[in-house]
Amino acid sequence: MTEALEKSLLEDLQCPVCDSYMCPPIRQCQKGHSICDHCFPKLKVCPKCRSPKSQARSFALEAIHSKLKIPCRYAIAGCNFVSLGEHIRNHECFCKLAPKSCPFRNYDDCHWKDITSKLKSHLMKKHSSNFYQKEKQRFLSQNFRNITNYHYIYVVIHAHKDFFRLTWDIDEITGDYEQFKCFYE
Ligand SMILES: [Zn+2]
Ligand SMILES: [Zn+2]
Ligand SMILES: [Zn+2]
Ligand SMILES: [Zn+2]
Structure with a gap:
């Protein structure tokens, strides 16, 4: 995969609400707009078209996610970790730069x-x-x-x-x- 293609696919994976990369389960509105699993429970309607949320997942995007190299969602806090999508969740659970409760x-x-x-x-x-x-x-x-x-x-x-x-x-x-x-x- 070329770097340019990988970059543009990563952009397609950005959540329209929080801008972080969506990872499985990737949720959808009833018209098919994708939303990340962190934002989905907090929304009443789709932020793009205001239609109701659906129970469907975007399996095609989830498959693409698993094959791309994804930066850790705490990159903004200084984490440099990058890994194939299928492994990134595991890292994020233990990432030392993730926000913590007191x-x-x-x-x-x-x-x-x-x-x-x-x-x-x-x-x-x-x-x-x-x-x-x-x-x-x-x-x-x-x-x-x-x-x-x-x-x-x-x-x-x-x-x-x-x-x-x-x-x-x-x-x-x-x-x-x-x-x-x-x-x-
Ligand atoms: Zn989000
Ligand atoms: Zn929508
Ligand atoms: Zn990290
Ligand atoms: Zn405290």
Whole structure:
């Protein structure tokens, strides 16, 4: 396939709403305009012709997608990964530059979501008392707030260029720490 042809086929794969490359399942309106699977559930009618959405998928476009070299959808955040369409979804699920939710979302009811390069400054600003950045850090119970009022303790550590969330459940009666869990963010 020539580079020019590949480029023009890629343009045909751009979603009319968000401009990213549509990947399977590629959705359609009742007249046949294609829409990406991220935008499709958020729309009431087709953005091009205002006709209703359909249940049909565009299998022809999906087949073309699988044979083209597609850039990662987080290229705007700095990802240089390019791969055949059939493999790109798998990369995007684990792409380090994909927007992430705040690791404290379930604890502090924080709705922050943005690219990873901004996570550190968010944690420093909003969660400084539960955020540790030192490569070597001892976790003593004095490090934490008065634990008797809490059912669990949670911290996020930034080490080796990655983020890890650690939680300890606390036994309400004895005050003992139980079930230590570590999540890679
Ligand atoms: Zn879209
Ligand atoms: Zn349409
Ligand atoms: Zn990527
Ligand atoms: Zn947050």
